[in-house]
Amino acid sequence: MYEFFQMGGYAFYVWTSYGLALIILLANLIIPLNRKRTLLRNLARKLKLRRQQHDHTDENP
Amino acid sequence: MWAFLQKLSSPKYFYTLAETLIPWLGWSCLLFMLAGLYYGLIVAPPDYQQGDSYRIMFIHVPAAWMSMLVYMVMALAGGISLIWRMKLAEVIAASSAPLGASFTVLALVTGALWGKPMWGTWWVWDARLTSELILLFLYLGVIALNSAIDDKRTASRASAVLALVGVVNIPIIHYSVTWWNTLHQGATVTKLGAPSIHLSMLIPLLLMAIAFKLYYGLTLLMQARCEILERERNTHWVLELVDNPR
16 A cells, blocks of 8 residues: 555655646636536525515506 | 437527537546656657757657647638538637647747747748648638627637638648758657657657547536537526526
C-alpha cells in the first residue's frame, strides 16, 4: 500500500495531476448545478413579483 | 431523420431530452473512469524508462484529446449557428467553451507536472506546448466575447467567427510534433498503423478517453440546460416550468 502511494518516487507529480483532474472535473459538475438553482430561483421570484403587481392593479382599478 | 432533427433543435424538447440522458451519461462515465483508474494505477506495470511517472498520461492524453475535440464541436456548432441561425447550436457552442478551456488547462498543467521529472523543465516554448497554449487563449477569447456582449444571440455570432478562425490551430497542434523538432514526443495512438504502446497501457488510456468523452457529454447537457433556461426565460414553457420545477 505504501509503495502504491509512493509511485516509485514520483508521488508529488502523479498525485498532483490526479488531484487537479478531480478538482476540475468536480467543479464542472457543481457549476451548472448551482447555475440552474440560481436561475430557477430568480425566475420564480420575478414571476411572483409580477403576479403580485397584477393582483394589485386588479383590486384598485 | 429530418423531422427528428427539427424536433431536437427545439430548445424545449432538448431541455427535457437532456434531463433523461444525464443520469445515463453520468453513471456510464463513472463506470469507465473507475475501470480506467483501476487498470491505469493498479494493473498497468511501471514503464521501463519513466517508472511510475508515466501514469500522468492517463489524465494528460485524454484531456489533450478532449481539448481539441471540444474545440471542433464548438466551432462546428458556431458554423451551424451562423448559417442556419439555429438556437440550439448557439447553446451548444456557448456551453462547450468553458468545458474545453477546463480540458486545456488540465492538459497543460499535467503536461508541466510530467515534464518536470522527465524533461527537467516545467515548460518549454516548443511547437506542441505553444500551440496548445494558443488553444487556451482561443477558448478564453470565446468565453470573454460571450460574456462581454449582453445580447446572447449577437454574442454567439461574434464568438462563432472567432471559433471558426481559430480552427486553423487544431491541425497545427496535431502535426506540431512531426512538422517541428519538438521536445514533446510524437503520436503513439492517433497515427496510421498500429499504436506503438503496450496493450496493458493502451487499455486504461482508452478507458479514460471514453470516460472523458462521456463526461463532456454529461457536463455539456448540464450547461446547455442552464443556457436554454437563461435564453428562453421569457417564453411560456419556461414560466410554466418555474411554476412546477423538476
